[in-house]
Structure formats: structure tokens, C-alpha cells
Amino acid sequence: MAILEVEHICKSFKKNEVLKDISFSLEESNVLSIIGSSGSGKTTLLRCLNFLETPDSGVMKVKDKIIYDRFDPILTKDRIIRQNRLHFGLVFQQFNLFPQYTVLGNLTLAAILEAKKDKKNYKANKDVILGEINARALSLLEKVGLENKKDSYPCELSGGQQQRVAIARALMLSPDILCFDEPTSALDPELTKEVLKVIRDLKVSKNTMIVVTHEMEFAKNVSDKVMFMADGIIEEFGDSKEVFENPKSPKLKAFLDNAFTI
Ligand SMILES: Nc1ncnc2c1ncn2[C@@H]1O[C@H](COP(=O)(O)OP(=O)(O)O)[C@@H](O)[C@H]1O
Numbered sequence: 001m002a003i004l005e006v007e008h009i010c011k012s013f014k015k016n017e018v019l020k021d022i023s024f025s026l027e028e029s030n031v032l033s034i035i036g037s038s039g040s041g042k043t044t045l046l047r048c049l050n051f052l053e054t055p056d057s058g059v060m061k062v063k064d065k066i067i068y069d070r071f072d073p074i075l076t077k078d079r080i081i082r083q084n085r086l087h088f089g090l091v092f093q094q095f096n097l098f099p100q101y102t103v104l105g106n107l108t109l110a111a112i113l114e115a116k117k118d119k120k121n122y123k124a125n126k127d128v129i130l131g132e133i134n135a136r137a138l139s140l141l142e143k144v145g146l147e148n149k150k151d152s153y154p155c156e157l158s159g160g161q162q163q164r165v166a167i168a169r170a171l172m173l174s175p176d177i178l179c180f181d182e183p184t185s186a187l188d189p190e191l192t193k194e195v196l197k198v199i200r201d202l203k204v205s206k207n208t209m210i211v212v213t214h215e216m217e218f219a220k221n222v223s224d225k226v227m228f229m230a231d232g233i234i235e236e237f238g239d240s241k242e243v244f245e246n247p248k249s250p251k252l253k254a255f256l257d258n259a260f261t262i
Pocket residue numbers: 013016018036037038039040041042043044045
């Protein structure tokens with residue numbers, strides 16, 4: 001079943017048309033890598049999926065339910081957008097951890113805010129709710145191999161460890177689709193490996209993921225599908241093996257030649 005369907009998304013910044021009629025779908029438990037030159041619109045697409053940018057037109061569906069339609073007066077309300085954003089988790093290139101909170105604090109913050117929305121329930125069951133949130137955070141830290149760092153602050157961790165915390169944090173609210181924007185491009189090769197291993201483990205546990213990446217070996221070997229973007233359009237989309245071994249678009253051929261000769 002398609003977990004995500006994106007139909008005709010367009011986005012411009014003033015006169016700069018950055019996304020031009022983007023449509024694709026993604027099956028549950030699949031990993032999609034998005035590749036393409038700098039400036040081709042990859043980050044803007046991820047930001048639209050995560051409601052950090054508002055598409056000018058188009059529709060997004062998760063599990064057959066429309067979660068965004070530019071022209072639907074209800075779906076564009078802030079409260080509904082905040083709720084629908086929870087379908088997605090996002091891991092940024094620069095980790096974006098809250099420096100003033102411990103690792104555990106970074107993981108639990110959003111979940112506690114969510115729980116507090118139901119004031120009555122939170123007040124009546126505060127200890128149980130906080131206990132559950134802490135337990136979930138600890139189990140996710142264990143999953144990314146950082147349970148012994150729960151009381152550390154972000155500045156006390158390596159870049160790779162910070163990114164693994166960011167991944168655990170993005171999983172806290174159980175998103176349907178986990179998105180990564182160049183999760184390893186701020187890391188040196190050793191730390192890149194540990195982060196890519198975590199993403200590979202998440203694939204084994206059937207997480208649906210979209211990964212913008214320059215790591216061509218990762219895109220080829222770990223992802224099920226690959227999207228190649230060029231100048232705001234999907235220039236090529238297909239099974240990863242097919243895209244890498246039998247690229248059709250001349251732009252993709254040139255991009256891959258370049259990527260594999262560096
Ligand atoms: N907030 C913004 N305001 C204006 N222009 C933007 C903004 N975000 C991105 N752009 C422009 O959109 C284009 C695509 O950028 P981006 O999505 O970051 O590409 P990529 O991630 O593929 O490098 C670029 O021309 C960039 O300058």
C-alpha cells in the first residue's frame with residue numbers, strides 16, 4: 001500500500017519556481033533516496049512534506065487520507081497542520097538539538113508537550129505519563145546505541161552521536177515517515193558510517209524513510225527507490241538498482257558519472 005502520495009506540488013519563492021509539479025508515491029516500509037545537484041529543490045521538497053514550507057498548490061496523502069490541500073480551508077488551519085505534521089519526522093543536516101537540554105530532555109520535550117494538550121488526563125496521570133515517555137526515550141536511545149549518554153548535553157557529544165540523538169528524537173512521536181536532509185554531510189567518514197548504520201537498522205525494523213543524500217553507495221545499496229531531481233522536477237524515479245545501473249536521463253548519467261569519479 002502507498003503510505004505517501006504527493007500530487008502536483010508546486011512551490012515558488014517570489015519568481016523562482018523551485019518545485020514544479022512534483023508527484024510521486026512511496027510504499028510502506030520502503031526507503032526512498034533523493035539525489036540531485038545543489039539547488040535542485042531537494043530540501044524544499046522535504047520542508048514541504050514536513051509543513052515547514054507551504055506548497056503553492058498540490059495535495060499530500062498519508063495512508064489514503066488527504067493531509068494537505070492548499071485550497072482546503074480546514075487542512076490549511078494551523079491547528080490541523082500541527083496535527084498532520086506528526087505524520088513526519090525530520091532529521092536535519094546540522095542535528096538541530098536543543099543545546100540547553102540533556103539528551104533525554106531533547107527526546108522527551110515534544111512528547112511531554114503533546115501529552116499536556118490533554119490537560120485533564122495529564123494532571124490526573126502525570127507520573128504514569130512521564131514514566132512512559134522516559135521509558136520510550138530510553139529504549140530509543142538504546143536503539144541508536146546511546147543509552148549511556150542520556151544525561152549528557154549536546155556539546156559533550158561527537159557530531160555522529162548528536163545525529164543519532166536527533167534520529168532518536170525524530171522517532172519519539174512514532175512518525176509514519178522519517179525524513180533526513182543530508183544527515184551525514186556535516187560528518188567525517190568514520191562518523192558517517194555510524195549514522196548510516198543506524199539508518200540501515202531502521203530499514204530492517206520496517207521504518208518508511210525518505211533520505212536526501214550525497215552518499216551514492218548508500219542510495220544504491222540501502223534504498224528501494226531513488227528520485228533524481230534536477231531544476232525543480234523529478235527527472236528520474238525508479239527502483240534503485242535500475243536508476244543506478246540503467247539511468248535514462250542524460251542529466252542523471254552526467255550526475256552519476258561525476259558522483260562516482262570523485
Ligand atoms: N526560504 C527560501 N527563500 C528563497 N529561496 C529559497 C528558500 N529556500 C530555498 N530557496 C531556493 O530554492 C532553490 C532550491 O533550494 P533547495 O531546496 O535548498 O535545494 P537543494 O536542497 O536541492 O540544494 C534554490 O534556488 C534556493 O536558493
